[in-house]
Amino acid sequence: MSVLWQNWARSVRAHPRRVLHPASTQEVVAAVRAARAEGLPVKAYGAGHSFTPIAATEGVLLRLDRMDAVLGHDAATSRVRVQAGISLHALNPRLLALGLALPNLGDVDPQSVAGAVSTGTHGTGHRLHGISAAVVGVQLVTADGDVIEIDEQHPWFGASRVTLGALGIVTEVTLQCVPTFLLHAREEPMALPEVLDRLPELVEENDHFEFYWFPHTEKALVKRNNRVPEGSERAPVGRVRHLVDDELLSNGLFEVANRVGRRVPSLVPRINHVSGSALSAREYVDHSHEVFVSPRRVRFRESEFAMPRAALPEVIASLQGWFGAGHETVSFPIEVRFTAADDVWMSTGHERDNCYVAVHQYHRVDPAAYFAAAQDVFTAHEGRPHWGKMHTLGADYLSGRYARFDDFVAIRDELDPHRVFSNPYLERVLG
Ligand SMILES: Cc1cc2nc3c(=O)[nH]c(=O)nc-3n(C[C@H](O)[C@H](O)[C@H](O)COP(=O)(O)OP(=O)(O)OC[C@H]3O[C@@H](n4cnc5c(N)ncnc54)[C@H](O)[C@@H]3O)c2cc1C
Structure with a gap:
């Protein structure tokens, strides 16, 4: 008997033989050993918030x-040890109670720590990194059922944070946190040409800068989040x-707009004009995690690539060209973020200052052609x-994008020679 499992975006379905909820590292060890004895693959998942089949298994x-x-x-080092689930x-509230916070976060918070770290989840901030860069220690259950600790001195440390779930089951994580901080959030509409003209200033003069561009228009919404002085x-x-x-315009009405746009695609440019104008400027000050995270109730599919920052104007121009050619209408804004280079081998930020460009499509619309065109640009x-x-990329392309790709694959070969933790997605991207 198998059960149906699907991800948040409803873009992936699988039929695992069984779903287990272990309560301890020892129960994870037992689950891995039992699966191996039966010849079944094992995957862990967090909140199923990946759009790719990276967490899927039939085992x-x-x-x-x-x-x-x-x-x-x-308290002396601001390090926190958590269970990976x-x-x-x-x-976030547990850290707040300790006077601590993660240095940066993405847009939402349902993800598990292990899941967010394993795929390189990130937010924005030109001097900051993705969540995986805050990891200073990992406890891993290997394919043999051994429990290993990987700390900053361990030769596998560079591979142990963004693992794609390919090295083993992460059971505990030590996070390097920072003292709690408040952010002053400033959100306002801005014309896309102005955003692009002022890009270096906007990126460099703000702790966290991002913008959303509404396709088929020159409208954008810019978000600047900055730390406020103590006190x-x-x-x-x-x-x-x-x-x-956050509820009506960004979710309730946005869902309605997407349903209308799906039925009558020719209305989408006009809807985007209205959406791009509806959210007026606002400012507020709140705990960092309250500012970073917002509700996302309209289901969508997403593709996002990291690129050198200097590429951004050309990337935007190419996407504008694609929309201008009238291939398809797209109601979801394009999100653009920035991070600094990190030292995590399989992180999209590995040794490169990046801009991230994310394209989204409503979940009831096939995103294939749009995402393929965007992928060609990226x-x-x-x-x-x-x-x-x-x-849709595979190891042949990806190995050329990561300086430590072969080292990561060598560790995978050593830790999981029989591919207990593999699935078709990992076979494609890692070879
Ligand atoms: C609405 C929405 C908003 C998002 N916003 C952002 C954003 O702002 N920035 C960003 O970068 N990404 C974002 N994402 C993507 C998301 O953060 C990542 O896909 C993340 O991996 C999801 O975490 P999860 O806990 O759901 O992991 P899952 O998707 O369940 O799993 C992801 C991977 O982690 C592995 N894994 C999970 N737990 C373990 C474990 N214990 N041991 C070993 N491997 C494990 C899985 O096997 C799989 O390989 C968003 C996704 C959605 C749906």
Whole structure:
């Protein structure tokens, strides 16, 4: 008997033989050994928030949602040890209570720590990195059922953070946190040509800068989040404003707009004009995680690539050319973010300052042609696809994008020679 498993985006379905919820590292060890004895592959998943089939298996699926404890923290170093199944949603308030925070976050928080780290989940900030760069220690259950600790001195440390789930089951993680901080958020519409003209200033003069561009228009929404001086007070978004902006405009009405756009695609450019104008400027001050994270209730599919920052104007121009040629209408804004180079071998940020360009499509619309066109643009600029977001690339292309690709594959060969933790997606991207 198998069960149906699907991801959040409904872009992946699988029929694992069984889904287990281990409560301890020892139970993970037992689950891996039992699966091996039966010749079944094993995968772990977090919140199923990857758009790719990276977590899918027809074998044994482990969900570590019972492994959600904060195991300890060291006040002197701001390091926190957690069980790998804890969600970012549960972790952020726990860190706040300890006077700590993660240095940067993405747009949402349902992901598990292990899942977010394994695919290189990131936010924005030209001096900052993805979440995996905050990892300073990992406990891993290997294909033999051994439990190994990988810390900063371990030769496999560079491979052990963004693992794509290919090296073993991550059971505990030590995170290098920072003292809690408040962010001043400033969001406002800006014309796309102005955003592009002022890009170096906007990127470099803000701690966290990103923008959303509404396809078929020259409208954009820019977001600047900056740390406030110590002693500043919180001034969160009011309840009504939150309901109007974050629930009604960004979710409720946006769902309606997408349904209308799907039925009558020719209306999409006009809808995008209205959407691009509907969200007015706002400012507020709140705890970092409250500013980074917002609700995403309209289901979508996404593809996102990291590219050298200098490529951005050409990338935008090529996408404008594609929209201008009238191939398809797209109602979802394109999201552009920035991060600094890191030292995580399989991170999209490995040794390169990046811009990220993310294309989205409503889940009831086939994204294949749009994402393929965008992928052609991104790969023309040394694009590295987000491991959890849709792309069709394989090891032949990807090995050329990562200096430590072969070293990572060699560690995989050593740790998992029988491919207990593999699946078709990993075979494609790792070879
Ligand atoms: C609405 C939405 C918003 C998003 N926003 C962002 C964003 O702002 N920035 C960004 O970079 N990404 C974003 N993503 C992508 C998302 O952060 C990643 O795909 C992330 O990996 C999902 O985490 P998860 O816990 O759901 O992991 P899953 O998708 O369930 O799994 C991801 C990978 O991690 C592995 N894994 C999970 N747990 C373990 C474990 N214990 N041991 C070993 N391997 C494990 C899985 O096998 C798989 O390979 C978004 C996705 C959605 C749906």
